[in-house]
Amino acid sequence: MGVTKEEIEHANAEAVNRMMDSDPVWVDIASAKEKIGGMNKKILLHAGPPLEWADASGPMKGAIIGAIIYEGWAGDEKAAMRLASEGEVELDCDHHRNAVGPMAGVISPSMPVFELSDRKFGEKTYSNMNEGIGKVLRYGAYSKEVLDRLHWMSDTVAPVFAATVKEMVNDSGGLSLKPMIAQALTMGDDCHNRYVATTSLFARQVAPYLVRTGFDAKTLSEVSKFVDANNFTMLNMGMAAGKAMALAGHNIEHSTLVTVLSRNGTDAGIWVSSLGNRWFTAKSPIPKGLWFPGFKDSDANPDIGDSSITETAGYGGFAMAAAPAIVSWVGGSVQAALDVTNRMYEITQAEHRHFQIPFLNFRGTPVGVDIRKVLKTGIAPTINTGVAHREAGVGQIGAGTVTFPMKAFKDAFAAFVDKYGA
Amino acid sequence: MILRARSVGELAFALVSRSGEGTVSRVFRNSAYVQRKDDFALVLLGDLRSPMTVNVGGDLPMDQLLAVGDGCRFVGGEVRSGGTTIQTKGAKMHEGRLRSASPFDPVSGRSVIRGAAMVKLLYSVAPSPLDLIGHRAFGGFVDSVVKPLASGDTGGLHEAANYLPLVGLGGGFTPAGDDLVAGFSATYNHVATSTGRRPIRLTRKALAGRTVPESAAILDYAQRGYVDEAMEALILAATGGEDEEFTRQLLAVASRGHTSGMDMAVGVLLCLAALEEKEDSGLLERALGALTGSRTL
Numbered sequence: 001m002g003v004t005k006e007e008i009e010h011a012n013a014e015a016v017n018r019m020m021d022s023d024p025v026w027v028d029i030a031s032a033k034e035k036i037g038g039m040n041k042k043i044l045l046h047a048g049p050p051l052e053w054a055d056a057s058g059p060m061k062g063a064i065i066g067a068i069i070y071e072g073w074a075g076d077e078k079a080a081m082r083l084a085s086e087g088e089v090e091l092d093c094d095h096h097r098n099a100v101g102p103m104a105g106v107i108s109p110s111m112p113v114f115e116l117s118d119r120k121f122g123e124k125t126y127s128n129m130n131e132g133i134g135k136v137l138r139y140g141a142y143s144k145e146v147l148d149r150l151h152w153m154s155d156t157v158a159p160v161f162a163a164t165v166k167e168m169v170n171d172s173g174g175l176s177l178k179p180m181i182a183q184a185l186t187m188g189d190d191c192h193n194r195y196v197a198t199t200s201l202f203a204r205q206v207a208p209y210l211v212r213t214g215f216d217a218k219t220l221s222e223v224s225k226f227v228d229a230n231n232f233t234m235l236n237m238g239m240a241a242g243k244a245m246a247l248a249g250h251n252i253e254h255s256t257l258v259t260v261l262s263r264n265g266t267d268a269g270i271w272v273s274s275l276g277n278r279w280f281t282a283k284s285p286i287p288k289g290l291w292f293p294g295f296k297d298s299d300a301n302p303d304i305g306d307s308s309i310t311e312t313a314g315y316g317g318f319a320m321a322a323a324p325a326i327v328s329w330v331g332g333s334v335q336a337a338l339d340v341t342n343r344m345y346e347i348t349q350a351e352h353r354h355f356q357i358p359f360l361n362f363r364g365t366p367v368g369v370d371i372r373k374v375l376k377t378g379i380a381p382t383i384n385t386g387v388a389h390r391e392a393g394v395g396q397i398g399a400g401t402v403t404f405p406m407k408a409f410k411d412a413f414a415a416f417v418d419k420y421g422a
Numbered sequence: 423m424i425l426r427a428r429s430v431g432e433l434a435f436a437l438v439s440r441s442g443e444g445t446v447s448r449v450f451r452n453s454a455y456v457q458r459k460d461d462f463a464l465v466l467l468g469d470l471r472s473p474m475t476v477n478v479g480g481d482l483p484m485d486q487l488l489a490v491g492d493g494c495r496f497v498g499g500e501v502r503s504g505g506t507t508i509q510t511k512g513a514k515m516h517e518g519r520l521r522s523a524s525p526f527d528p529v530s531g532r533s534v535i536r537g538a539a540m541v542k543l544l545y546s547v548a549p550s551p552l553d554l555i556g557h558r559a560f561g562g563f564v565d566s567v568v569k570p571l572a573s574g575d576t577g578g579l580h581e582a583a584n585y586l587p588l589v590g591l592g593g594g595f596t597p598a599g600d601d602l603v604a605g606f607s608a609t610y611n612h613v614a615t616s617t618g619r620r621p622i623r624l625t626r627k628a629l630a631g632r633t634v635p636e637s638a639a640i641l642d643y644a645q646r647g648y649v650d651e652a653m654e655a656l657i658l659a660a661t662g663g664e665d666e667e668f669t670r671q672l673l674a675v676a677s678r679g680h681t682s683g684m685d686m687a688v689g690v691l692l693c694l695a696a697l698e699e700k701e702d703s704g705l706l707e708r709a710l711g712a713l714t715g716s717r718t719l
Contacts, residue, residue: 002539002542002712005546008546009546370547372543372544372546372547373547375544375673375677376544376547376548376677377677378677410670410673413540413543413673414536414540414669416543417536417539417540417543418536421535421536421539421540421542421543421712
């Protein structure tokens with residue numbers, strides 16, 4: 001006989017409560033090979049479900065090429081492509097290492113990664129640093145300018161951050177992300193595609209510790225300007241926080257809640273709590289949105305990035321009602337933003353205890369996508385996202401929203417039935 | 423306001439193409455029923471086709487175009503009521519496919535069990551005041567019709583009294599019990615067409631007074647092989663051995679409405695399980711277990 005409705009409901013309640021109770025704290029930053037296991041070799045982690053080089057989209061290939069050159073494994077594009085195409089560089093998913101990265105999400109062994117520790121449940125999660133917008137590695141650009149910036153981030157920004165967070169850890173255990181996200185949602189961020197408030201809060205909170213690090217004024221000024229110049233500075237850490245929250249709800253027997261939503265630019269994939277690390281995938285759709293001047297629909301790459309971990313954890317596109325200003329970035333109307341959040345309530349398990357939306361009378365954000373409800377309502381999660389050009393090397397062309405493909409949920413539903421059904 | 427039909431079902435065409443008068447019997451946001459004596463046509467703002475449907479497009483909701491109780495006239499293929507005219511001339515004709523015989527090749531028992539578990543899983547997130555599967559009328563139907571069918575005894579299949587406890591059960595516009603009987607009888611009668619068996623026939627007289635007139639008509643049409651194209655695809659896949667398509671269509675049908683689609687899907691599954699029992703002993707018990715057991719979904 002199969003699992004009962006009561007067992008599913010109990011499991012889902014446990015899973016979503018763990019997601020909401022998770023308490024991710026930024027505690028360190030160091031190279032991926034120091035922090036993430038198994039990276040002392042030619043390996044690159046990437047966003048989304050498993051991917052072969054031959055199937056990778058333009059921006060993903062561009063990011064892989066750039067990372068190979070960054071690591072010094074090849075001297076130029078041609079040599080890098082040869083290494084990648086001949087399988088001499090191993091590719092693995094960020095999610096397989098409790099890591100996340102926006103857009104291509106490529107993490108190489110030498111890249112600095114933020115380390116977050118879940119104070120409640122003990123797991124550690126990781127993300128790389130955000131380079132800025134426009135022509136950057138995560139959008140598939142790999143010019144000398146891009147690589148020089150990455151080296152500068154590693155040589156200058158990361159050591160300053162490392163010293164800063166060490167001061168914070170000594171003082172209060174680190175930088176707690178959940179209160180910051182909660183506050184940012186009340187300040188007009190959605191914490192996926194709008195991070196103005198979150199980054200501002202970050203700059204405020206680290207400032208007293210930054211100045212205690214002992215670095216010279218010029219270096220501190222450069223790092224502060226780097227943070228200030230990029231509204232998305234906090235995106236990556238916000239994603240790692242979402243990963244910690246989702247991970248807390250993962251591997252709960254009988255639970256039908258989604259614990260990963262992710263895309264690699266070719267395929268989109270999900271994990272379900274009770275089905276372990278098994279990917280359920282479908283072709284990645286192309287977002288609809290607003291394009292930067294000179295770009296059009298046909299330039300857009302299929303959806304890409306681990307940043308939908310934010311929606312998985314109950315913010316991002318699910319909290320669009322908290323961020324009406326976002327429509328100037330992704331298109332649509334304020335009413336449409338409200339409609340997105342309201343629709344997501346129909347497919348989720350709970351209203352978040354800590355993430356609230358002032359405009360909805362402080363109603364908690366929808367959290368814990370339930371595959372049963374997705375199938376029953378026909379409503380799939382809406383993701384807020386940046387959009388990459390489909391060719392490597394061009395970069396971001398705009399931002400928009402996208403609906404996760406239903407096939408992934410149908411396959412997961414069938415797998416759940418096969419495991420527990422009868 | 424003039425609405426031009428994109429598609430018209432063969433039953434709807436027969437109703438509207440002869441001159442005469444009728445009534446608007448029901449109006450919802452996206453649809454309306456027009457009645458002519460004992461027959462009904464569904465005017466639908468949408469694309470799901472059926473033999474009784476006139477599919478139209480438009481920006482205004484149906485409840486701003488038609489009103490319950492208003493008279494309507496059928497003139498030259500048009501339905502005229504109040505200030506609204508629905509034109510069917512030039513619309514594509516939709517004909518059902520269940521009335522054609524096709525070899526009976528049921529899907530595997532595994533697909534039936536899996537389908538039952540899927541439907542039960544969907545029921546778990548569709549709160550309803552009625553627990554159809556747990557109701558004594560469901561148990562009575564299984565005992566008097568389904569189990570005998572599984573053992574080769576078709577006597578109970580043709581006794582209207584065995585269906586009537588389900589008819590009208592559950593309230594709502596198309597009660598849950600009606601949907602289950604529609605799914606069961608449409609499936610069985612399609613197989614009957616192909617295998618020379620005697621079809622199930624619940625007359626309008628037997629159904630009268632037990633459920634709303636529109637649902638009685640829908641039930642009557644379903645027995646005669648007139649169902650919407652999604653149900654049709656499900657039944658054809660189920661009886662044509664197309665396991666993957668069956669699962670796909672089952673999920674599509676079961677997701678419809680509040681519980682309407684699930685209730686119809688249960689009817690289809692019960693019929694399949696009973697018919698396949700001879701080849702797969704114990705299948706009906708396993709299917710019922712997947713749907714009803716205390717330790718099941």
